[in-house]
Amino acid sequence: MKFSKFGAFEKARSLRTLLAVYVGVDHWWNDFYLSSKILVDLLPELPLLRVLSLSRFSISEVPNSIGTLKHLRYLNLSKTNIKELPENVGNLYNLQTLIVFGCKSLTNLPKSFFKLKRLRHFDIRNTPLLKKLPLGIGELKSLQTLTRIIIGGNSSFSITELKGLKDLHGEISIEGLNKVQSSMHAREANLSFKGIDKLELKWDDGSASETLEKEVLNELKPRSDKLKMLEVECYEGMEFPKWVGDPSFNRLVHVSLRACRKCTSLPPLGRLPSLEILRFEDMSSWEVWSTNSEAMFPCLRELQIKNCPNLIDVSVEALPSLRVLRIYKCCESVLRSLVRAASSTTEMEIGSILGLTDEVWRGVIENLGALEELSIQDCDEIRYLWESDAEASKVLVNLKELKVSGCKKLVSLGEKEEDEDNIGSNLLSSLRKLEIQSCESMERLCCPNSIQSLRIFFCDSLRHVSFPRATTTGGGGQNLKSLTIDISFCENLKSINQLSNSTHLTSLSISYCGNMELFSDLHQLSNLTRLYISSCESIESFPNLQLPNLTDLDVRYCKNMKAFGDLQLPNLISCSIWSCKNLESFPDLQLSKLTMLKEMDIRYCPMMDASFPRGLWPPNLCLLRIGGLKKPISEWGNQNFPASLVDLTLSDEPDVRNFSQLSHLFPSSLTSLYIVSFDILESLSTGLQHLTSLQHLLIDDCPKVNDLPETLLPSLLCLSISNCPKLKERCEGRGSHYWPLISHIPCIEIED
Numbered sequence: 001m002k003f004s005k006f007g008a009f010e011k012a013r014s015l016r017t018l019l020a021v022y023v024g025v026d027h028w029w030n031d032f033y034l035s036s037k038i039l040v041d042l043l044p045e046l047p048l049l050r051v052l053s054l055s056r057f058s059i060s061e062v063p064n065s066i067g068t069l070k071h072l073r074y075l076n077l078s079k080t081n082i083k084e085l086p087e088n089v090g091n092l093y094n095l096q097t098l099i100v101f102g103c104k105s106l107t108n109l110p111k112s113f114f115k116l117k118r119l120r121h122f123d124i125r126n127t128p129l130l131k132k133l134p135l136g137i138g139e140l141k142s143l144q145t146l147t148r149i150i151i152g153g154n155s156s157f158s159i160t161e162l163k164g165l166k167d168l169h170g171e172i173s174i175e176g177l178n179k180v181q182s183s184m185h186a187r188e189a190n191l192s193f194k195g196i197d198k199l200e201l202k203w204d205d206g207s208a209s210e211t212l213e214k215e216v217l218n219e220l221k222p223r224s225d226k227l228k229m230l231e232v233e234c235y236e237g238m239e240f241p242k243w244v245g246d247p248s249f250n251r252l253v254h255v256s257l258r259a260c261r262k263c264t265s266l267p268p269l270g271r272l273p274s275l276e277i278l279r280f281e282d283m284s285s286w287e288v289w290s291t292n293s294e295a296m297f298p299c300l301r302e303l304q305i306k307n308c309p310n311l312i313d314v315s316v317e318a319l320p321s322l323r324v325l326r327i328y329k330c331c332e333s334v335l336r337s338l339v340r341a342a343s344s345t346t347e348m349e350i351g352s353i354l355g356l357t358d359e360v361w362r363g364v365i366e367n368l369g370a371l372e373e374l375s376i377q378d379c380d381e382i383r384y385l386w387e388s389d390a391e392a393s394k395v396l397v398n399l400k401e402l403k404v405s406g407c408k409k410l411v412s413l414g415e416k417e418e419d420e421d422n423i424g425s426n427l428l429s430s431l432r433k434l435e436i437q438s439c440e441s442m443e444r445l446c447c448p449n450s451i452q453s454l455r456i457f458f459c460d461s462l463r464h465v466s467f468p469r470a471t472t473t474g475g476g477g478q479n480l481k482s483l484t485i486d487i488s489f490c491e492n493l494k495s496i497n498q499l500s501n502s503t504h505l506t507s508l509s510i511s512y513c514g515n516m517e518l519f520s521d522l523h524q525l526s527n528l529t530r531l532y533i534s535s536c537e538s539i540e541s542f543p544n545l546q547l548p549n550l551t552d553l554d555v556r557y558c559k560n561m562k563a564f565g566d567l568q569l570p571n572l573i574s575c576s577i578w579s580c581k582n583l584e585s586f587p588d589l590q591l592s593k594l595t596m597l598k599e600m601d602i603r604y605c606p607m608m609d610a611s612f613p614r615g616l617w618p619p620n621l622c623l624l625r626i627g628g629l630k631k632p633i634s635e636w637g638n639q640n641f642p643a644s645l646v647d648l649t650l651s652d653e654p655d656v657r658n659f660s661q662l663s664h665l666f667p668s669s670l671t672s673l674y675i676v677s678f679d680i681l682e683s684l685s686t687g688l689q690h691l692t693s694l695q696h697l698l699i700d701d702c703p704k705v706n707d708l709p710e711t712l713l714p715s716l717l718c719l720s721i722s723n724c725p726k727l728k729e730r731c732e733g734r735g736s737h738y739w740p741l742i743s744h745i746p747c748i749e750i751e752d
Helices: 004-011 036-045 064-068 087-091 111-115 159-164 183-188 210-219 332-341 358-365 389-395 520-524 588-593 710-715 725-731
Strands: 017-019 051-053 074-076 097-099 121-123 148-150 169-175 195-202 229-233 254-258 277-281 288-290 302-306 313-315 324-328 347-351 373-377 384-386 401-405 412-414 433-437 444-446 453-457 464-466 483-488 505-511 530-534 552-556 574-578 599-605 623-629 647-653 672-678 696-700 718-722 747-751
Touching: 036 064, 064 087, 087 111, 159 183, 183 210, 302 332, 313 332, 324 332, 332 358, 358 384, 384 389, 389 412, 412 444, 599 647, 623 672, 718 725, 725 747
Parallel strands: 017 051, 051 074, 074 097, 097 121, 148 169, 169 195, 195 229, 229 254, 254 277, 277 302, 288 313, 302 324, 324 347, 347 373, 373 401, 384 412, 401 433, 433 453, 444 464, 453 483, 483 505, 505 530, 530 552, 552 574, 574 599, 599 623, 623 647, 647 672, 672 696, 696 718, 718 747
Antiparallel strands: none
């Protein structure tokens, strides 16, 4: 065995099953890694292997030695980065299951594929770069699962090859149906004799013959007592064959018709007794949808109509079971008709509804008494959602979630303002989540007592956000268990009124609000656990923080902030102070009292007190990222890092050439080391030898580095090199200087 870490397998040559689990999840990449060298060395040592799974590992190639595993029955390569399978996969004559699901880089299958005579299950879903199947798949008579079928030209897979696959069942997607030259060929596929429960039929855009397409679709009728889901895409016929909508399909639950742009009429889908989900998309020629009293969609619970701009006349008497309604890029008449027919709807999403004015919308919401979730997107004619808070509360009595985005003329939720003492007190007592996004004309927002999550983004005109006044009956959010607020890109917002009364506020995030003033009574938010402030130019100083429950503190890009208050935060776990260019003072002497602090990131604060860092660190610190401060790294001296420190990032140092005199900066406990933006650093071969536990090494933006600490390479699990041209040349490729020393490393990333 060439790779010593897998020496135990030398005594396991009779191993039957290998389900590889990850060797480490790194917080930088968040992936699973296995080096190609490991596979090359390992697979020949396991000749009796029956089951092999490498699912989700970041491998880009399968070694040729895979072909020596003659006893292999199960091979799972799903969600890997492989581009192709080697030709000798055809030697796996005992293989029964092959899974390449989610291999988004896969482009080719081997020509030897036809040799896999015992193959039963072949899963190739979600492989977008795979454009053709090899010849001979139709000869694999044992196939039961073939999830993706790509019809090709004369020298590629033909639909007639499905004839011999009598045991095919389950989920099947057939693509390229425009290449079927005769309806007789489609008939030979014998879909009506196969146990298919999910069928997806796809044509390419611009197919030639409408008549041929209808004939082909007619011959692809599946078995009626098995089918549960049907999706048809880019069908160019004006109408559908009679079997689509036939009530004999009594198990059909889901029907989706997409990009059927010439279709002018629908099949009688209301007669499907079990239909629960119905979706239409990009049906540009569809104008009328009418059903009779005999076709009532008895079980339909979800309906989506998207981008059907010419659909005007909808005559649906009743949808008694409908719970979810989604309508996008349609006329307002479609919305009005369907809302009247579906008064039991609990979730509704609408977007880009033509002609949807305030008056029309207020007529719509009168039928939404059961609604619990509402999303309104890109409806540019709406200025107010309701006349007054009191009126909304009478109708939308069950509304729990409201999301409004891209409504350019929206000024406020309610047209009539409440008096100051009643702000929010009459508004939607059931509402828990409120999100407003990209409503550029919105000026004010009143939040109800009941709110638990408030998110506001890209509302440049917003000036006032208010919470109810605290009262003896529970104003100011006092009835809440928790409250989360996230506000970004609201340049004119200065403050949030009555926020200090929201004693149950647990998370506060404010970013890119240039005029926002940090409230002086921040200390009253005693239940706050997370505080994030970014790019707020009006903030010049940070108050003393006396927040007993705060666990996460993140302040960044506040370029005018000069001073930071005391840190009386006994439960703080994570602290980041980032890119505050004028920050001068920081209470570093208090760091040693933060006994719960695990992660700390202080970078790019060039004016920070020249005496910092002074070697006073939290006693249980595990991760530290630091650099770009006033005091250069070469002058830091002994830092007395705690033994708990395992992850260290040092960045932005213009004066260090090597670490031979700075080894004291690297505690031997480190498992991860990141060196970033050292302008003249040339060597890593000295000063790091004592880091015998190191597993992750990242070097970024160090243009003059040309060597690695060779004694540490055997223990590495991850090596990342970026923007280091000299080092890249010595590490990249099998013929490079360092390749023999790094090829065993599971994760190697080398980038420009």
